[in-house]
Amino acid sequence: MKKDDNITQLYKDAFSDFSVSAPESVYKKVQIDLGRMSLLTWDPTRLNVFYLALMSGLVALAILGVYPNETAEVNVTPNIISNTASVLPDDPIQENELIATIQPSKELEKAEVVQSVLTEKAVNRMAITNITPEINLPIELVDELEEILIVEEFEFVEELENSLETIKDKTIAEETEVDVREKISLSNSRVEPANEFMRLLSLDSDKKGALTISTKKK
Amino acid sequence: MNEAQIIEGCIKKERKAQDAFFTTYNGLLFGVCLRYTKNRFEAEDVLQEGLVKIYKNMHMYSEGRSFEGWIRRIMINTAITYYRKMKKHAYHADISDIGVASSESELFTECEFTKEELLNTINELPTGYRTVFNLYVIEGYKHKEIAEQLGVDINTSKSQLSRAKKLLQTKLNELSRIKIPLEIE
Numbered sequence: 001m002k003k004d005d006n007i008t009q010l011y012k013d014a015f016s017d018f019s020v021s022a023p024e025s026v027y028k029k030v031q032i033d034l035g036r037m038s039l040l041t042w043d044p045t046r047l048n049v050f051y052l053a054l055m056s057g058l059v060a061l062a063i064l065g066v067y068p069n070e071t072a073e074v075n076v077t078p079n080i081i082s083n084t085a086s087v088l089p090d091d092p093i094q095e096n097e098l099i100a101t102i103q104p105s106k107e108l109e110k111a112e113v114v115q116s117v118l119t120e121k122a123v124n125r126m127a128i129t130n131i132t133p134e135i136n137l138p139i140e141l142v143d144e145l146e147e148i149l150i151v152e153e154f155e156f157v158e159e160l161e162n163s164l165e166t167i168k169d170k171t172i173a174e175e176t177e178v179d180v181r182e183k184i185s186l187s188n189s190r191v192e193p194a195n196e197f198m199r200l201l202s203l204d205s206d207k208k209g210a211l212t213i214s215t216k217k218k
Numbered sequence: 219m220n221e222a223q224i225i226e227g228c229i230k231k232e233r234k235a236q237d238a239f240f241t242t243y244n245g246l247l248f249g250v251c252l253r254y255t256k257n258r259f260e261a262e263d264v265l266q267e268g269l270v271k272i273y274k275n276m277h278m279y280s281e282g283r284s285f286e287g288w289i290r291r292i293m294i295n296t297a298i299t300y301y302r303k304m305k306k307h308a309y310h311a312d313i314s315d316i317g318v319a320s321s322e323s324e325l326f327t328e329c330e331f332t333k334e335e336l337l338n339t340i341n342e343l344p345t346g347y348r349t350v351f352n353l354y355v356i357e358g359y360k361h362k363e364i365a366e367q368l369g370v371d372i373n374t375s376k377s378q379l380s381r382a383k384k385l386l387q388t389k390l391n392e393l394s395r396i397k398i399p400l401e402i403e
Contacts, residue, residue, distance in 0.1 A: 007383050007390075008355050014336045015356050019245035020252055026262050027240050030269045037274065038231065 221285055228276040236273060246286065247293050253352050254297035256341055268296035294357060298367055301349050331393065339389040347382035354379050 042050050219227070219238040227235020247268060251261040272292050279288055340348055349368065353359040354375075361379075365372040 007386055010331070011336060011340070011351075011355050011386075014331075014333050015249070015253060018249040018253070018333060018337075020249045022240075022244040022248035022265055023262065026248075026266050026269070027244070029266050030240075030273070031236075033266070033270045034231075034236075034273055037270070 225276060225279060225285065228273055231273075239273075240269070243286070243289060247289065250290060250293045251297060252337060253340055253356065254294070254301070254349060256345065256348075260300070264293070264297050264300050267300070268293040271296060294353075295367075298349065301345055302369070304345060331390065335393060339386050339393070342389060343382055343385055347378050347385065350375050350378040351382040351386070 039048050041048060219235065224235050224239045224242065228239055244265075248261065248265050251264040251268070252258070255261040255264055272289050275292070279285065340351065343351065346368075350364055353364045353367065354361070359367070361372045361375045364370075364375045368375070370378075
């Protein structure tokens with residue numbers, strides 16, 4: 001027992017304030033470990049893996065946000081083109097001019113045509129304005145749409161002019177027909193007296209008033 | 219930097235405070251590690267692990283308690299954890315294999331041993347003996363506490379302590395036999 005006490009006391013005295021300097025390499029390793037841990041631990045005041053994930057997400061969103069039209073173009077463009085195919089020029093001056101050129105006799109008919117076209121155009125424009133605010137069209141697509149609009153504008157004007165000419169021709173033709181009919185009626189009214197006159201002259205005439213020389217001898 | 223500033227800085231994860239903490243307490247903590255391990259390399263591993271725990275859990279230190287006692291306790295627990303990890307591979311030497319010098323046990327009292335020599339004798343103990351001896355003799359733990367800490371039976375703790383003391387006695391006798399002739403000369 002005494003021997004045990006001696007050993008216990010010997011070691012207790014020796015190591016109660018035992019201190020040995022640790023190498024610096026240990027502290028460097030500790031700092032590396034702490035740095036790794038702080039990166040993996042959520043701390044709002046320090047850069048960590050959560051911030052990195054958030055930043056990566058934001059960058060990804062930003063990249064997708066910068067080029068959303070490339071993906072949207074594939075799906076939307078055909079619809080836009082099909083919609084714009086029937087879009088007509090939206091020039092009030094030109095429209096007024098077109099209306100002014102309509103013949104007074106056919107004004108109602110042309111007004112109906114123009115009104116229907118304008119209604120259709122307004123519907124199409126509304127469809128486009130409903131699409132375009134949601135999607136930023138790329139410059140190339142805008143240019144393409146502008147070209148389509150210009151082409152459609154010219155085609156519309158030509159079509160309208162053609163229709164006006166057709167209406168003019170039709171009007172002239174109708175007026176001509178009226179004249180012919182009047183002439184025919186006038187000619188008919190003159191046939192009877194002419195026949196009478198011919199009969200008095202002993203000349204034969206057919207029912208239409210054409211003179212024929214009779215070969216009969218009275 | 220005083221103790222309070224070091225603690226406050228370490229809680230805020232300030233590098234200066236961490237540096238100051240290491241400068242102030244590395245000797246004490248490394249000394250603990252050296253006693254619980256077989257060699258210097260193992261001691262460095264335990265110290266590294268323990269320091270990370272201390273820095274990480276500095277906010278859990280409550281004022282009023284001994285700060286040195288608190289960090290020392292963390293380091294001891296780290297050493298015990300290390301012991302448990304190494305338990306499977308530990309060399310369990312039987313006292314009968316080693317042999318005990320009983321009649322010559324008074325010899326070592328005649329000469330003085332340096333701390334380094336005493337440390338070497340502890341390092342040469344089997345891991346289980348060394349741990350129980352350190353916990354009981356140096357730290358002042360009871361056998362019940364040791365048994366709970368190490369996950370062993372109380373009797374195992376008692377027997378390991380007894381065997382550890384006998385082994386140390388033998389080693390000190392051997393050491394004194396070498397030293398005394400040198401001192402006479």
